[in-house]
Amino acid sequence: xxxxxxxxxxxxxxxxxxxxxxxxxxxxxxxxxxxxxxxxxxxxxxxxxxxxxxxxxxxxxxxxxxxxxxxxxxxxxxxxxxxxxxxxxxxxxxxxxxxxxxxxxxxxxxxxxxxxxxxxxxxxxxxxxxxxxxxxxxxxxxxxxxxxxxxxxxxxxxxxxxxxxxxxxxxxxxxxxxxxxxxxxxxxxxxxxxxxxxxxxxxxxxxxxxxxxxxxxxxxxxxxxxxxxxxxxxxxxxxxxxxxxxxxxxxxxxxxxxxxxxxxxxxxxxxxxxxxxxxxxxxxxxxxxxxxxxxxxxxxxxxxxxxxxxxxxxxxxxxxxxxxxxxxxxxxxxxxxxxxxxxxxxxxxxxxxxxxxxxxxxxxxxxxxxxxxxxxxxxxxxxxxxxxxxxxxxxxxxxxxxxxxxxxxxxxxxxxxxxxxxxxxxxxxxxxxxxxxxxxxxxxxxxxxxxxxxxxxxxxxxxxxxxxxxxxxxxxxxxxxxx
Amino acid sequence: xxxxxxxxxxxxxxxxxxxxxxxxxxxxxxxxxxxxxxxxxxxxxxxxxxxxxxxxxxxxxxxxxxxxxxxxxxxxxxxxxxxxxxxxxxxxxxxxxxxxxxxxxxxxxxxxxxxxxxxxxxxxxxxxxxxxxxxxxxxxxxxxxxxxxxxxxxxxxxxxxxxxxxxxxxxxxxxxxxxxxxxxxxxxxxxxxxxxxxxxxxxxxxxxxxxxxxxxxxx
Numbered sequence: 001x002x003x004x005x006x007x008x009x010x011x012x013x014x015x016x017x018x019x020x021x022x023x024x025x026x027x028x029x030x031x032x033x034x035x036x037x038x039x040x041x042x043x044x045x046x047x048x049x050x051x052x053x054x055x056x057x058x059x060x061x062x063x064x065x066x067x068x069x070x071x072x073x074x075x076x077x078x079x080x081x082x083x084x085x086x087x088x089x090x091x092x093x094x095x096x097x098x099x100x101x102x103x104x105x106x107x108x109x110x111x112x113x114x115x116x117x118x119x120x121x122x123x124x125x126x127x128x129x130x131x132x133x134x135x136x137x138x139x140x141x142x143x144x145x146x147x148x149x150x151x152x153x154x155x156x157x158x159x160x161x162x163x164x165x166x167x168x169x170x171x172x173x174x175x176x177x178x179x180x181x182x183x184x185x186x187x188x189x190x191x192x193x194x195x196x197x198x199x200x201x202x203x204x205x206x207x208x209x210x211x212x213x214x215x216x217x218x219x220x221x222x223x224x225x226x227x228x229x230x231x232x233x234x235x236x237x238x239x240x241x242x243x244x245x246x247x248x249x250x251x252x253x254x255x256x257x258x259x260x261x262x263x264x265x266x267x268x269x270x271x272x273x274x275x276x277x278x279x280x281x282x283x284x285x286x287x288x289x290x291x292x293x294x295x296x297x298x299x300x301x302x303x304x305x306x307x308x309x310x311x312x313x314x315x316x317x318x319x320x321x322x323x324x325x326x327x328x329x330x331x332x333x334x335x336x337x338x339x340x341x342x343x344x345x346x347x348x349x350x351x352x353x354x355x356x357x358x359x360x361x362x363x364x365x366x367x368x369x370x371x372x373x374x375x376x377x378x379x380x381x382x383x384x385x386x387x388x389x390x391x392x393x394x395x396x397x398x399x400x401x402x403x404x405x406x407x408x409x410x411x412x413x414x415x416x417x418x419x420x421x422x423x424x425x426x427x428x429x430x431x432x433x434x435x436x437x438x439x440x441x442x443x444x445x446x447x448x449x450x451x452x453x454x455x456x457x458x459x460x461x462x463x464x465x466x467x468x469x470x471x472x473x474x475x476x477x478x479x480x481x482x483x
Numbered sequence: 484x485x486x487x488x489x490x491x492x493x494x495x496x497x498x499x500x501x502x503x504x505x506x507x508x509x510x511x512x513x514x515x516x517x518x519x520x521x522x523x524x525x526x527x528x529x530x531x532x533x534x535x536x537x538x539x540x541x542x543x544x545x546x547x548x549x550x551x552x553x554x555x556x557x558x559x560x561x562x563x564x565x566x567x568x569x570x571x572x573x574x575x576x577x578x579x580x581x582x583x584x585x586x587x588x589x590x591x592x593x594x595x596x597x598x599x600x601x602x603x604x605x606x607x608x609x610x611x612x613x614x615x616x617x618x619x620x621x622x623x624x625x626x627x628x629x630x631x632x633x634x635x636x637x638x639x640x641x642x643x644x645x646x647x648x649x650x651x652x653x654x655x656x657x658x659x660x661x662x663x664x665x666x667x668x669x670x671x672x673x674x675x676x677x678x679x680x681x682x683x684x685x686x687x688x689x690x691x692x693x694x695x696x697x698x699x700x701x702x
Contacts, residue, residue, distance in 0.1 A: 267575065276547025276573040278512045285573075352575050359579050363538040363586060 026442070027449040034439050041435025045428045052424035059417035066410035067233055071225060073403060074236040078222040080311070085215045092211065096204050103197055110194045117187045121180040237411065244404035250397035258293050261342070261387045264380065265289045268348035293391070296338050300392025303331045310399045339388045346384030350377045511621030515549040516540055516702055517611035520566070521629030522554045523602040529656060530593050532694070533628045536655065537589050539700055540626075541582045546573040549618045552589060553607060555629060556599035557636050560606035566592045570618070604633045605641035608652075612645060624651045624702040630658045631673055647686030651702065654690045 008015045026033065225232040269275075269292075270285035277284045305316040306327045319327065354372055361367055443450060518540070520533050537552060544550055551568040553559070567588040571578040608625065615623045631654050635641060654677065663670035674690060681688040691699040 270546060271574050271576060274546075274573040275575075276513060276545075276571075278510070281510065281512070352579075355576060355579050359582055360542055362583065363542050 023446055023449065027446040030442070030446060033442060037438050037442065038435055041431050041438070045431040045435070048424045048428035048431065052421045052428060055417055055421040055424060059414055059421060062410065062414050062417060066407065066414060067229070069410065070233055070236050070240070070407055071229055073240075073407065074225045074232055075222065078218060078225060082215060082218045082222065085211060085218060089208070089211050089215070092204075092207065097208070100201075103201065107194060107197050110190050110197070114187055114190050114194070117183050117190075121183040121187075237407070240404040240407040241411075243400050244408045247397040247400035247404065251394065251401055254391060254394040254397065257387060257391055258297070261293055261383075261391065262286075262289055264349065264384055264387070265292065265342055265345040268345040268352060271348060271352070292338070292342075293388070296335065296342075296388040297391050297394055299331050299335045299338070300388075301395040301398070303328065303335060303392055304395040306331060310395045312395070312399055312402070335389065335392060339385045342384040342388055343381045344384075346380040347377065350380055511619070513547040513549070513620045514544070514622040514624070514702060515551075515615045515618050515620030516544070516624045516626065517551045517553065517615055518626045518628065519559070519604070519607045519611060520552060520554050521602060521604075521627075522556055522596055523599050523634065525598075526630055526658070527596055527598045529628070529658065530596060532656060534589055534593050536626070536628065536694065536700060538586060540702075541585060543700075544571055544582075546571050546575070546578055549615070549620050550585070551611070551614060552592075553610065554592075554596070554599075555602055555604055555607040555627075557601035557603060558606060558639065559603040560610050562610070564607070564610065565614075601636045602629065602632060602634045603636075603639065603641070604629060604631065605643075605645075606639075608645060609643070612647065612650070615650075622651075622702070623649060624653070626653050626655055626700075626702075628655045630660055631677055632660060645680065645684035645686070647681055647684035650681075650684075650686035652681045652686050652688055653700075654688075655692075655699075656694065657690055657692055 008018075225236075266283075266286050266289040269289040270283065273285040273288040275283050275285040279287060301310070301312065302316065304310045305313050306319075306324050308317060311317055316324075316327075350372060518533075518537065520530065522530075540550065547570070549568070549570050551565060553565045556564060567585050569581050569585050571581055604627065608627070611625045615625070633641075654674075657674070659667075659670055663673075678688045693699060
């Protein structure tokens, strides 16, 4: 090849002849070459157009599928919320309103007591004085008898008797009033109790009303999802994106927490599990520490599942209540035991660190603090205990991440497919134009023979016009062949 | 059910990957360090420096690592020349205790060492290779704390090639002799000879005179 080019540079005539030959060959094969170029580019363009169409169809199908899934998830979520609200109401009714008959009886008893006390406290009219009749008799005596000593004596006695009885009646009246006041005073706590009971009922009813409003809202949302899927889809998409982002951030924080927890227990773990052996480059003790953390997280997931907080494993959620409660105690106990173990490991970590520092000091001769710092120890142990418990709640964001991840991934795939379809369509159009451009460029290369051909043809046209448009034999057959 | 359907294949894949990782060739991460101490002539004065190096190495060794300190004397191809040896326990507390005992043994040696008349470096190297080949270690390092001038007693033959494939051999604190000062070519030729011997055996050779460099004692 190099020799050929060297020869060409040495002999320009050879090059010229090759160019001329190529141009002639290209001119002669013009029609076939045009066809080949056109077919080639059309083929590519059609393939891309077809690809774009099928990608667009796939995108459409995916979109529909995503929509169905999103709506189904939205419905499920709304149903779950409604169920939860009903569950809460049920609990509320069982707990608070379940004691309503008792409360009613208590109120009735209080009302009866108050009523009785009220009746007892009623004012009894004092009896009419016994000396009224005597006064009437004295009043009927003649005036002239009034100056007699007998009359005076009688009147005097009557006066004394009246005074005495007045005092007695007054004392008795005061006693009666005091008793009534004391009865009324005793009624006050009953009134307060009654008022509290009524207030309590009022609060419960308010709570019930609030919960009912919540259910109404959830029901409205559910109906909206069922009746207006387009709007619901937009809402659910936005909600899924937000939830996905939040869940992702929380899970990332949990991973950071798990990593920190790992470093807290990895070193002391080598005291129990062989730290010199490795699997895939990782120390067995490190793997053991990691497994311990994973088990804690798994226990946390089970615990939240048993508590009906999450719904990752339907089989756990559908367990009967007695089993569930037992499970909660067992899993909770295991979690507490593991947290205590981690706390112990954190203690051991500090102990080993002190030993290490002491060794370093003895080897290097540099004095470093080799005593246990109790604050650090307490903080480490506290973190060792609480971090595993804190990690249990990772189940909640994890569930959200899994639920919304399907939607977000679907949306991303949809977007990618749309972009792919668009790119393919643009490429298809470009290739169609590129085919035309190549044909024009081809003609540009054989421009000279084409010009000669056009000139000759135009002359022939002129000649034919001069001959009255009659073709000779060769022209006739040439035209037929070109047709 | 949808999530279950997605999670199950992922778990299966993870398990498969884990099994694949486990079934592959096991890499031995344990390290073996053999330190040869020259006890000939005036070089014994340098042993305090060697003690610091030993302490540094002890501080950096981990669970499962092997560490041996042996002396180079008139005939070093012998287990009797091993001053102290240890395979560090996997438990940090036990490993700490072993390190203390090792450091104490070296202390005792440095105090009581007597200089030898000859320097059998090749014999010591062969002993180190034999020992580390026998030990269950993946990464093998031989440190030679010496002036690298070999002097053998009459009749001793050290005409052999060493199999040092995968070995790292470092000459530490190679002091210049008086004769080296007279003719530095002697020193250079000595170093070149050792380099050739080690590299022909398949090992990696390095000379470290500045022990303050952080990578000087890397193994």
